[in-house]
Amino acid sequence: MVIIVRSDLNMGKGKIASQAAHAAVSLYASAAKSSSPHLKAWLFCGQPKVVLKVDSHAALTDLYDNAIAHKLNACAIYDAGRTQLHQGTLTAVGIGPDRVEDVDELTKSLKLL
Amino acid sequence: MVIIVRSDLNMGKGKIASQAAHAAVSLYASAAKSSSPHLKAWLFCGQPKVVLKVDSHAALTDLYDNAIAHKLNACAIYDAGRTQLHQGTLTAVGIGPDRVEDVDELTKSLKLL
Numbered sequence: 549m550v551i552i553v554r555s556d557l558n559m560g561k562g563k564i565a566s567q568a569a570h571a572a573v574s575l576y577a578s579a580a581k582s583s584s585p586h587l588k589a590w591l592f593c594g595q596p597k598v599v600l601k602v603d604s605h606a607a608l609t610d611l612y613d614n615a616i617a618h619k620l621n622a623c624a625i626y627d628a629g630r631t632q633l634h635q636g637t638l639t640a641v642g643i644g645p646d647r648v649e650d651v652d653e654l655t656k657s658l659k660l661l
Numbered sequence: 662m663v664i665i666v667r668s669d670l671n672m673g674k675g676k677i678a679s680q681a682a683h684a685a686v687s688l689y690a691s692a693a694k695s696s697s698p699h700l701k702a703w704l705f706c707g708q709p710k711v712v713l714k715v716d717s718h719a720a721l722t723d724l725y726d727n728a729i730a731h732k733l734n735a736c737a738i739y740d741a742g743r744t745q746l747h748q749g750t751l752t753a754v755g756i757g758p759d760r761v762e763d764v765d766e767l768t769k770s771l772k773l774l
Contacts, residue, residue: 551682561674562712562774565681569664569710572682573689580693594741597682599675628707661675 549575549590549644550655554608555601557639563632564661567625568599571642574623579645584621590645600658605638612641614654620646662688662703662757663768667721668714670752676745677774680738681712684755687736692758697734703758713771718751725754727767733759 551571553564579587590596602608608624615622623642629635644651664684666677692700703709715721721737728735736755742748757764 549682551678553678560774561677562714564674565664565666565678565712565774566710568678568682569662569685569712570708572686573708576686576689595683595686597679599678599682601675661673661678 549596549642550598550600550651551640551642552600552602552608552611552655552658553640553661554603554605554638555661556603556605557633557637559632559639563639567627567640568597570625571623571640572597574625575621575642575644578623579621582621584645586621586645586647599661600655601661602658608638608641611643611654615641615643618650618654620644620650620654662709662755663711663713663764664753664755665713665715665721665724665768665771666753666774667716667718667751668774669716669718670746670750672745672752676752680740680753681710683738684736684753685710687738688734688755688757691736692734695734697758699734699758699760712774713768714774715771721751721754724756724767728754728756731763731767733757733763733767
C-alpha cells in the first residue's frame with residue numbers, strides 16, 4: 549500500500565497523518581469489499597505502508613487516473629475543509645494493496661515524504 | 662477516532678503518517694469485525710480522525726491501558742524497526758470509533774500533533 553501526499557499544501561504533521569489515515573482506511577475497506585486477492589498477503593506481511601510525496605494537484609490527479617486505468621485499488625482523499633484547507637482540496641491518493649510490481653511502476657520515481 | 666502519536670521519537674512526517682495509517686486500519690478492522698455500533702455512525706459522519714500527541718512511552722501506555730479498561734476500541738502500534746526506529750518501539754495508539762464523550766474523557770487534555 550502506497551500513500552502519496554501533496555507537499556505543496558504545507559500541511560502540518562497532524563494534518564498529513566489524518567489524510568494518510570483516511571487513505572489507508574479507504575483502501576482497506578474497498579479491498580475488503582471486493583475480496584481483493586492482495587489483501588490477505590498484505591495483512592500477512594505486516595500491512596506495509598509507504599508514504600511518498602508529489603508537489604502539485606496535477607501530479608496527484610495524474611497518479612490517481614493512472615492507477616484507475618491500470619485497474620489498481622485506489623482512492624483520492626479530499627479535505628472536508630474544517631481546519632487548514634479549503635473544502636474539497638485534493639490532499640492525498642492511496643494505491644493498493646496490489647502486486648508490488650504494478651504499484652512500483654506508477655510510483656517508483658516519487659520521493660519519500 | 663483519535664490517534665495519539667509519540668512526539669519524543671522525533672519521527673519524520675512520513676513515518677508519523679504511516680504509523681497513523683496503521684492505527685486507523687487496525688481500529689477500522691477491529692470495529693468492523695466486532696460489528697461495533699459506532700462504526701456506521703463514524704462512517705456516515707465522514708470518518709473523522711483527530712491526531713494528538715504525547716511525549717513519552719509511559720504516557721502512551723497509560724492511555725492504551727485506560728482505553729482498554731473503559732472497554733473502548735483501541736490499538737497499540739509497534740514499529741517493525743526497518744527504518745528509523747528500533748524494532749518493537751511503541752509509536753502510536755488509536756482509540757475509537759466510540760462514543761465521543763468516552764474518547765474525550767481520556768484524551769481531552771492532549772494537544773494536537
